[in-house]
Amino acid sequence: MTTPTELRSTAPWLVHVSTDIVVFGIGHTGLQVLLRRHPPRDGVAAPWALPGGYVGPVEHLDRSAEHTLAQQTGVDDVYLEQLYTFGRPDRHPASRVITVAYYALMPPRRVQEIRARPTPEVRWYPIDRMPDLYLDHTDIVVLARRRLEAKLAYSTIAFQLLAAEFTLSELQQVYEIILCEKLDKRNFRKRILALDCIEETGRKRRDGSHRPAGLYRYKSPGEVHFIK
Amino acid sequence: MTTPTELRSTAPWLVHVSTDIVVFGIGHTGLQVLLRRHPPRDGVAAPWALPGGYVGPVEHLDRSAEHTLAQQTGVDDVYLEQLYTFGRPDRHPASRVITVAYYALMPPRRVQEIRARPTPEVRWYPIDRMPDLYLDHTDIVVLARRRLEAKLAYSTIAFQLLAAEFTLSELQQVYEIILCEKLDKRNFRKRILALDCIEETGRKRRDGSHRPAGLYRYKSPGEVHFIK
Numbered sequence: 001m002t003t004p005t006e007l008r009s010t011a012p013w014l015v016h017v018s019t020d021i022v023v024f025g026i027g028h029t030g031l032q033v034l035l036r037r038h039p040p041r042d043g044v045a046a047p048w049a050l051p052g053g054y055v056g057p058v059e060h061l062d063r064s065a066e067h068t069l070a071q072q073t074g075v076d077d078v079y080l081e082q083l084y085t086f087g088r089p090d091r092h093p094a095s096r097v098i099t100v101a102y103y104a105l106m107p108p109r110r111v112q113e114i115r116a117r118p119t120p121e122v123r124w125y126p127i128d129r130m131p132d133l134y135l136d137h138t139d140i141v142v143l144a145r146r147r148l149e150a151k152l153a154y155s156t157i158a159f160q161l162l163a164a165e166f167t168l169s170e171l172q173q174v175y176e177i178i179l180c181e182k183l184d185k186r187n188f189r190k191r192i193l194a195l196d197c198i199e200e201t202g203r204k205r206r207d208g209s210h211r212p213a214g215l216y217r218y219k220s221p222g223e224v225h226f227i228k
Numbered sequence: 229m230t231t232p233t234e235l236r237s238t239a240p241w242l243v244h245v246s247t248d249i250v251v252f253g254i255g256h257t258g259l260q261v262l263l264r265r266h267p268p269r270d271g272v273a274a275p276w277a278l279p280g281g282y283v284g285p286v287e288h289l290d291r292s293a294e295h296t297l298a299q300q301t302g303v304d305d306v307y308l309e310q311l312y313t314f315g316r317p318d319r320h321p322a323s324r325v326i327t328v329a330y331y332a333l334m335p336p337r338r339v340q341e342i343r344a345r346p347t348p349e350v351r352w353y354p355i356d357r358m359p360d361l362y363l364d365h366t367d368i369v370v371l372a373r374r375r376l377e378a379k380l381a382y383s384t385i386a387f388q389l390l391a392a393e394f395t396l397s398e399l400q401q402v403y404e405i406i407l408c409e410k411l412d413k414r415n416f417r418k419r420i421l422a423l424d425c426i427e428e429t430g431r432k433r434r435d436g437s438h439r440p441a442g443l444y445r446y447k448s449p450g451e452v453h454f455i456k
């Protein structure tokens with residue numbers, strides 16, 4: 001479990017630090033991840049990667065992630081949350097690079113906006129049909145997906161993947177896509193309403209052949225407390 | 229929100245990376261944090277600090293944190309969870325040091341063991357009476373405390389602060405200490421039992437003047453799912 005003493009030192013070692021960003025959105029084929037074409041570098045010819053890059057000398061980590069994402073994909077004005085820091089000594093073939101991973105969620109309108117842009121080097125991939133990714137970026141996506149699934153159970157994170165107003169069917173669909181399973185409609189509605197985190201807007205929307213469905217919104221984003 | 233381009237570079241900058249570890253335990257005066265006396269360094273004479281140190285050149289981050297904690301405090305065999313990576317450019321006066329913070333929880337028996345050791349350079353401090361800490365270590369403790377409070381609401385994290393068998397009063401006390409508020413006994417018991425994460429052991433313990441209280445244990449650690 002411990003490292004041999006000769007591998008450690010009281011003198012600080014210098015390493016490279018980067019940020020990598022997982023952006024999730026929901027499209028027609030389910031959960032999507034925003035990927036960029038990576039330029040071949042250091043002899044590693046992985047064609048697709050997460051948006052990401054090195055942290056500047058006086059840059060805050062959060063700002064670096066925001067700036068890198070905007071520069072590489074044109075996506076700005078999105079809330080990034082720190083996910084995890086990946087530091088396997090062998091994760092990069094050429095040097096020690098520790099990466100601070102972030103994730104963000106996008107509502108359907110913005111998923112469509114990005115899809116409509118003529119930028120072949122940036123595109124959405126369904127999470128279950130991603131190409132091989134650069135370095136350990138697949139591991140980063142897997143962990144981000146697990147975090148998203150976990151947060152679904154105890155926070156109002158799902159609202160970030162929905163339009164401001166939504167039907168209970170749309171909300172249930174987001175849960176089903178992320179949890180990868182069908183949920184019982186009656187039970188889902190009962191439990192979601194019991195959490196007291198959404199409210200009716202008073203408006204209705206007609207979708208397809210069904211009768212008009214009531215529109216809801218989140219009361220206030222954040223965590224749901226079950227004990228207090 | 230974004231950084232001026234002249235502060236960034238496509239060439240990777242070299243920085244120092246460290247780990248710092250917040251160890252929580254519950255003592256007679258509430259929530260405690262394990263601190264070590266920091267040697268004066270770089271002209272910064274902060275006497276107390278979190279256990280922590282630089283990451284070795286081929287060390288995994290988790291191993292580095294475990295090893296540093298063991299070396300500085302004698303605490304090993306404890307589960308460390310990554311908390312957050314702190315990277316403010318000015319957080320260290322002498323150089324750019326990005327630190328990956330971890331946290332761990334200890335049961336009462338181990339809190340006592342450490343308290344009983346004759347090591348004045350390592351000691352427990354009540355979280356609300358900590359001395360001034362080295363660098364931004366107070367911010368790290370504050371975030372760790374918030375994470376602990378948040379996880380209390382949706383996971384079985386509290387069991388790590390308890391003995392393997394506990395009374396419902398002891399469990400309620402852990403919740404009250406971390407949430408900093410008194411909870412209604414009836415309501416707490418109803419809600420905790422409804423979560424279906426603890427079970428009676430069949431044994432009882434007599435504490436003080438009360439009638440013997442039933443002992444419980446956690447069924448299985450992990451997250452509690454409310455929707456699925």
